[in-house]
Amino acid sequence: MIEIEDLHKHxxxxxxxxxxxxxxxAGEVVCLIGPSGSGKSTLLRCINFLEEPTSGVVxxxxxxxxxxxxxxxxxxxxxxxxxxxxxxxxxxxxYLWPHMVALENxxxxxxxxxxxxxxxxxxxxxxxxxKVGLADKMETYPEHLSGGQRxxxxxxxxxxxxxxxxxxxxxxxxxxxELVGEVLRVMEQVAGEGMTMLVATHEMGFARKVADRVVFLxxxxxxxxGTPEEVFGTPREERTRRFLERILV
Amino acid sequence: MHLDFTxxxxxxxxxxxxxxxxIALSVVSQALGTLAAFFLALGRMSARPWLRxxxxxxxxxxxxxxxxxxxxxxxxxxxxxxxxxxxxxxxxIAMSASAAAYNAExxxxxLQAVHRGQVxxxxxxxMRYAQVVRRIIVPxxxxxxxxxxxxxxxxxxxxxxxxxxxTVPELMLTAQMIYSSTxxxxxxxxVTGAIYLVLTxxxxxxxxxxxxxxxxxxxxxxxxxxxxxxxxAPLQSA
Numbered sequence: 001m002i003e004i005e006d007l008h009k010h011x012x013x014x015x016x017x018x019x020x021x022x023x024x025x026a027g028e029v030v031c032l033i034g035p036s037g038s039g040k041s042t043l044l045r046c047i048n049f050l051e052e053p054t055s056g057v058v059x060x061x062x063x064x065x066x067x068x069x070x071x072x073x074x075x076x077x078x079x080x081x082x083x084x085x086x087x088x089x090x091x092x093x094x095y096l097w098p099h100m101v102a103l104e105n106x107x108x109x110x111x112x113x114x115x116x117x118x119x120x121x122x123x124x125x126x127x128x129x130x131k132v133g134l135a136d137k138m139e140t141y142p143e144h145l146s147g148g149q150r151x152x153x154x155x156x157x158x159x160x161x162x163x164x165x166x167x168x169x170x171x172x173x174x175x176x177x178e179l180v181g182e183v184l185r186v187m188e189q190v191a192g193e194g195m196t197m198l199v200a201t202h203e204m205g206f207a208r209k210v211a212d213r214v215v216f217l218x219x220x221x222x223x224x225x226g227t228p229e230e231v232f233g234t235p236r237e238e239r240t241r242r243f244l245e246r247i248l249v
Numbered sequence: 250m251h252l253d254f255t256x257x258x259x260x261x262x263x264x265x266x267x268x269x270x271x272i273a274l275s276v277v278s279q280a281l282g283t284l285a286a287f288f289l290a291l292g293r294m295s296a297r298p299w300l301r302x303x304x305x306x307x308x309x310x311x312x313x314x315x316x317x318x319x320x321x322x323x324x325x326x327x328x329x330x331x332x333x334x335x336x337x338x339x340x341x342i343a344m345s346a347s348a349a350a351y352n353a354e355x356x357x358x359x360l361q362a363v364h365r366g367q368v369x370x371x372x373x374x375x376m377r378y379a380q381v382v383r384r385i386i387v388p389x390x391x392x393x394x395x396x397x398x399x400x401x402x403x404x405x406x407x408x409x410x411x412x413x414x415x416t417v418p419e420l421m422l423t424a425q426m427i428y429s430s431t432x433x434x435x436x437x438x439x440v441t442g443a444i445y446l447v448l449t450x451x452x453x454x455x456x457x458x459x460x461x462x463x464x465x466x467x468x469x470x471x472x473x474x475x476x477x478x479x480x481x482a483p484l485q486s487a
Contacts, residue, residue: 048373109376139475139480
């Protein structure tokens with residue numbers, strides 16, 4: 001479902017991504033772990049072209065992102081937008097639109113991008129907000145929601161577009177500890193429904209429980225890939241071991 | 250000192266007539282200037298130097314030189330380029346150019362106050378640039394822009410008095426003509442000042458109104474928006 005081939009992203013002299021190749025099958029949940037600055041966010045942002053890769057290829061559902069199939073021409077902004085609509089993204093800082101209530105946030109893409117009639121979009125938005133446990137917050141502005149509630153609205157907003165894959169960029173890292181669980185439960189539910197997910201996270205419990213595979217990134221390179229049991233239980237690489245020791249104390 | 254406001258009363262219809270010209274001058278140039286300013290602000294924020302740099306230069310020159318000079322320049326220098334303008338269109342051009350430069354910076358400040366992450370979230374659901382501007386950036390920027398924008402609109406309205414120097418028959422020029430023939434400067438200037446005060450007070454009131462209707466947190470969802478979202482209908486099962 002997601003194919004990444006030799007992806008590089010350089011910011012000046014800094015190699016945020018230094019030759020990453022990864023393939024995620026349909027329905028698979030892959031967790032990206034690694035220290036800050038290891039390239040997890042950059043990798044996710046390159047997949048939907050919020051960040052333009054310096055080189056390398058990203059394909060989602062067989063279609064190359066940002067470039068035409070032969071790779072000699074950039075796609076139009078219209079085409080890029082269409083591709084992005086099929087890739088759901090959830091951000092660390094939620095980025096809900098503060099001038100819209102929860103329901104409007106969820107259905108904005110349906111109305112503006114998919115040109116769905118408001119009534120139909122609203123029905124779908126209400127169903128999604130109910131699913132993430134926010135049936136009573138439909139007409140609440142983000143300002144009056146807790147961090148956990150905001151992130152659940154953001155997940156519903158991404159799901160509304162009926163994406164082929166979902167990218168989560170440290171979705172619980174800016175939450176108070178007691179709010180992390182409610183967001184992880186929703187993500188687990190989404191995973192259980194067969195969504196293809198790529199999740200950058202520091203939540204090792206979630207990775208252990210939900211991930212099919214765990215990818216350990218360091219300094220822009222994939223150091224180790226394996227099942228949660230392999231990576232957490234018997235890490236092959238010294239760097240993985242050191243990282244896990246530091247974070248699992 | 251002997252004051253005689255009956256003279257002012259007698260000439261009031263002329264002053265009111267002239268204030269219509271002041272209103273036309275201010276409103277038309279402010280409207281044209283705002284429209285231009287919106288695109289100047291977007292261009293000013295562009296990553297493309299060939300688009301951004303000329304706009305920076307334009308704003309620098311126009312804000313850095315007096316409106317009085319622009320008025321003279323358009324009115325007296327235009328014929329040198331083979332264009333002869335009447336006083337009113339010349340004033341509209343000069344004042345619109347000025348309003349565009351000031352408003353561009355005010356609008357830019359508002360547009361840039363919208364967090365980059367919100368824009369990325371909009372791109373991530375598949376919106377294109379124009380949609381992001383229309384649906385995400387502008388609705389939020391408007392609230393931020395209102396106070397400085399209306400403050401500038403008030404200055405702009407008062408500055409329309411400068412158009413008197415190129416013979417636009419607006420309020421200030423009319424006042425001058427009346428008191429120079431009646432020698433009742435104090436009375437006429439007092440009444441003229443009062444008319445300006447009424448005009449600018451309307452703008453202040455408008456500002457408060459705009460601030461009220463755009464403060465969404467306090468207002469909550471209006472009934473029209475609730476109906477549109479079918480929130481008044483019984484909850485459907487998910």
